[in-house]
Amino acid sequence: xxxxxxxxxxxxxxxxxxxxxxxxxxxxxxxxxxxxxxxxxxxxxxxxxxxxxxxxxxxxxxxxxxxxxxxxxxxxxxxxxxxxxxxxxxxxxxxxxxxxxxxxxxxxxxxxxxxxxxxxxxxxxxxxxxxxxxxxxxxxxxxxxxxxxxxx
Amino acid sequence: xxxxxxxxxxxxxxxxxxxxxxxxxxxxxxxxxxxxxxxxxxxxxxxxxxxxxxxxxxxxxxxxxxxxxxxxxxxxxxxxxxxxxxxxxxxxxxxxxxxxxxxxxxxxxxxxxxxxxxxxxxxxxxxxxxxxxxxxxxx
Numbered sequence: 001x002x003x004x005x006x007x008x009x010x011x012x013x014x015x016x017x018x019x020x021x022x023x024x025x026x027x028x029x030x031x032x033x034x035x036x037x038x039x040x041x042x043x044x045x046x047x048x049x050x051x052x053x054x055x056x057x058x059x060x061x062x063x064x065x066x067x068x069x070x071x072x073x074x075x076x077x078x079x080x081x082x083x084x085x086x087x088x089x090x091x092x093x094x095x096x097x098x099x100x101x102x103x104x105x106x107x108x109x110x111x112x113x114x115x116x117x118x119x120x121x122x123x124x125x126x127x128x129x130x131x132x133x134x135x136x137x138x139x140x141x142x143x144x145x146x147x148x149x150x151x152x
Numbered sequence: 153x154x155x156x157x158x159x160x161x162x163x164x165x166x167x168x169x170x171x172x173x174x175x176x177x178x179x180x181x182x183x184x185x186x187x188x189x190x191x192x193x194x195x196x197x198x199x200x201x202x203x204x205x206x207x208x209x210x211x212x213x214x215x216x217x218x219x220x221x222x223x224x225x226x227x228x229x230x231x232x233x234x235x236x237x238x239x240x241x242x243x244x245x246x247x248x249x250x251x252x253x254x255x256x257x258x259x260x261x262x263x264x265x266x267x268x269x270x271x272x273x274x275x276x277x278x279x280x281x282x283x284x285x286x287x288x289x290x291x
Binding site: 025028032036056063068080083086087088139 | 172179182183185186187188189191203212213214216217218220221223224229230232233234235236237238239
């Protein structure tokens with residue numbers, strides 16, 4: 001059972017650069033083909049500061065800076081007991097190679113489901129760019145399987 | 153990329169399916185490195201066996217990334233305002249994922265014309281792996 005006193009716990013992720021090479025690698029791994037994900041000139045011609053980061057890339061920026069295993073153990077969760085339940089992004093501004101992104105990660109809510117068989121942990125992340133603009137808001141639900149916890 | 157407009161897109165319209173090559177071990181290895189999701193359950197068969205699984209399986213975020221890639225096929229990325237999924241079932245090796253989208257609503261929000269989409273990632277055998285939705289702005 002995840003301790004509800006973890007609600008409100010926050011991690012501040014300091015600024016980190018968005019890297020062009022990594023965007024290219026990620027884009028290739030998921031089958032993006034548009035030149036804005038690969039070619040600096042094409043990205044600038046399309047109005048971006050640098051290569052465009054694909055829609056789910058905000059998650060990569062977060063886990064690069066905040067190791068999920070460490071983050072989860074900080075709220076007494078073992079990664080082997082969890083499932084990723086939901087993931088959502090709200091987009092305000094593009095994230096591009098060359099940007100410097102900082103974020104705040106927060107445990108929004110913790111609640112039990114299925115008569116305590118599962119605990120749902122809602123984690124929100126707000127990502128800001130070098131101009132302190134809010135670029136992406138992410139929300140995820142991590143499901144802790146309590147029978148797995150009890151079996152440890 | 154098809155150019156949909158607010159007028160040309162119809163409620164209940166099914167967009168053209170977008171299908172990916174079957175997922176193999178290389179897919180999972182490259183996505184692990186590229187995305188930073190390096191949980192060995194997705195890339196190390198010995199670890200997967202020890203954890204009680206028959207084999208490694210796909211990162212949920214890979215399939216979400218596939219849905220995202222389908223979205224950027226259907227719409228310019230900067231028109232995508234919201235995108236969310238529920239992870240329904242594990243995607244296994246050799247699953248072939250098809251991304252589907254259906255327009256459920258057209259509306260105006262803060263002076264901008266938008267459409268709401270219902271999304272699905274399913275296998276060749278019609279097993280639903282992800283359900284989700286998106287809101288896109290339309291010219």
